[in-house]
Amino acid sequence: MRRRRLFSLVRHVLLLVWTAVTLFPIYWMLITSFKHSGEWVTWPPRWFPHEPTLINYVKVLTPGTSTFELGRQTLKILKPLWDSLIISTVGALVAVALGSALAYSWARFGTGGRNYPYNILSIRMVPPIVIAVPFVVYFATLRLLDTYTGLILVYVATCLPYVIWMMLAFIDEVPVELERAARLMGASRLRVLRSVVLPLTASGLVVTFLFVFILNWSELLLALTLTNTEVSTIPIQLNKFQSANEGRDYGPQAAIGAIATLPVVVLGFLIQKHLLRGFSFGLLRK
């Protein structure tokens, strides 16, 4: 009994240490986003703003584009926020639809051969920087540079390996007998998909969607390569601000970080239960 209590204590201590490690940077980002410029850099650093303010949020969320004023850049993110949202959402939706269809057809009919999931995964291994250079030339000729379509196509392709591997696990859980029974009772293939497979894999689809949405939402290198002035995403903006102001505009940048983080965290929180079961990639014996 005593040993058990000791174990429980040690466990809490260890877990609290990692909790502190995890929360510290997040806390600092949040707290900085509420600070006036005078409090960004002080010694000793201020763990709580003396005069909390919303000015940073107001600054970055006013409409308009980022401009240079007196050598300083004003950071405005409404447009990139919108672009990010559209590109990430559409990209994730298409990738999930296409990838789960492929996972299903591989699991049931073996299309593409036994090693197909591995071949797909090897595509994900290609570092994006490798094809960044020719990509610009190629997309420029196709007039896909700096467009939603171009970036969405690329994101669908980069997400597909993850979608396929995650969905394979969920499709494995669907009993084939059930599908066969439905077919025997005269249901069409599409009907089986809609009434048997879809309900049983719904939570998997949601988890997969969230994960690839995060991937798209955070992607920097390809976005930086394939966009110019028309389209811009949040990571690109952060990168720009970091180099333009030598990263010294702490408050507004922290506000952007908080804004970019919030929607994903809320989504993740809502589906946490499914998230915690959905990442074993079907690699366990049943």
Next chain:
Amino acid sequence: MTTPGPTAARRGARRWLERERVFKWLPFVSVQGLFTFLLLPNVLLLIYLSFLSWRITRGAWWNAAFAGLDTFRGALEDERFRWAVARTFGFAAAAVPLELLLGFGLALLCRRHFRGRRFYTTVFLLPMMIVPAVVGYDLSMLLIDQGPFNQLLSLLAGRTITVRWLSDYTAAQIAVIGADVWQWTALTFLIFTSGMAGLPEEPIRAARVMGASRWQIFWHVELPLLKPVIAIAVVLRSMEALKIFDYPMLLTQGGPGNATETVAVYLWRVGWEFARVSDAAAMSLILLVVVAMYTFVALRVLRRERRRLAEESVA
């Protein structure tokens, strides 16, 4: 009487999808089509560009002169490139094992129900939901010489410590590795937690009936069952770690010196900042070969694990 309207078209599309051949092959064909469309011309272009001596500043690429194998020789002799490749593998070799150990340990601690478990798991998942660029930028704020991180260190040590995280060679490298570990331990934690939640109960119960201790069950029953899950965590994390780009770009811009210049950052510079496109293409090809060798080995391991799993499930 059939009037060709939207409903008729929809019925037609549905009938078309119902056909066995279409139903089976449509997803495969569209995915292959997408990959071919995006990758094939790019790879061909990459190879072609790497044989030229094209710089963006010097006219169009179709007018550039042939350089033959000179670009490749130049790339292989470029010490900065070789160091960048080695550094990237080094970062991955430092970060990935740490992520795996931490993720596994935390998942183990959070395995059974106890008070506060929900809170801990919620917190531990947070880092993977943050944009890596934000993480890099956020750390650059924490790690300034007179920043909160040094303050904390001083507090813990009881004396003033000023590590120059962003301008000291080794410290900057540790910072980049730390950023990766901080963010992606969340993913390994998630993978291992769902692996442990999905462990089958019978073998464990059987072992317990036979009088095995907790430790024996863990070592001889659970760990072997988890091996494939560990394998995929290694594969996924290492292939992402070899692409490290965001953290150095936002944290240190590859510096101080070249301390944190990963291969992605260096190729970015060669291609866009120095505008030596053909050199970048040649280096990209070399990198592609290196990564392909690594991929080959990694996927073989993964395939073996999965095949063994299939055999065991049948038995």
